[in-house]
Amino acid sequence: MKVSLSVAIALAVCAFGSAAQTPAQAASPENGRKAFVTHGCWQCHGFEGQGSAVTSNGKVVANTELPLESFDAFVRSTNGAMPPFRETILSSGDLADIYAFLQSVPKPKDPKDIQLLK
Numbered sequence: 001m002k003v004s005l006s007v008a009i010a011l012a013v014c015a016f017g018s019a020a021q022t023p024a025q026a027a028s029p030e031n032g033r034k035a036f037v038t039h040g041c042w043q044c045h046g047f048e049g050q051g052s053a054v055t056s057n058g059k060v061v062a063n064t065e066l067p068l069e070s071f072d073a074f075v076r077s078t079n080g081a082m083p084p085f086r087e088t089i090l091s092s093g094d095l096a097d098i099y100a101f102l103q104s105v106p107k108p109k110d111p112k113d114i115q116l117l118k
């Protein structure tokens with residue numbers, strides 16, 4: 001009885017432990033930065049997602065206010081000036097990392113806080 005109880009506890013601990021080790025990989029801003037470059041997003045959005053004056057309408061995507069689902073949906077199925085990036089060329093993992101990268105770009109200062117502009 002005592003043995004089987006400790007076996008049960010050990011099993012429970014194992015199950016718990018392995019569950020804790022296998023959540024979906026946390027999104028990586030570092031990998032996202034690389035994927036943003038590899039997939040050419042920078043050509044229209046700038047290396048920091050800051051937008052571009054070279055490409056007409058190269059939107060600012062840094063610190064996007066789009067929730068992840070809308071971001072994914074847009075990138076996968078846009079049919080406007082931006083070409084769609086399907087799962088076959090841009091994995092969901094890389095796209096989630098790109099999102100994390102864009103969220104990690106430091107926000108610009110509020111103009112009200114810039115001494116020279118006061």
Ligand code: HEC
Binds near residue numbers: 041044059071074080
């Ligand atoms: C050929 C130029 C081009 C490339 C390459 C490109 N984009 Fe875009 N992107 C655009 C343009 C132009 C828009 C605005 C399009 C519109 O509103 O229909 C846009 C819009 C977006 C938006 C929506 C922004 C908003 O707030 O509405 C997101 C997000 C985005 N791009 C992400 C990406 C990502 C991620 C990549 C790389 C996987 C990428 N783009 C590659 C040109 C590009």
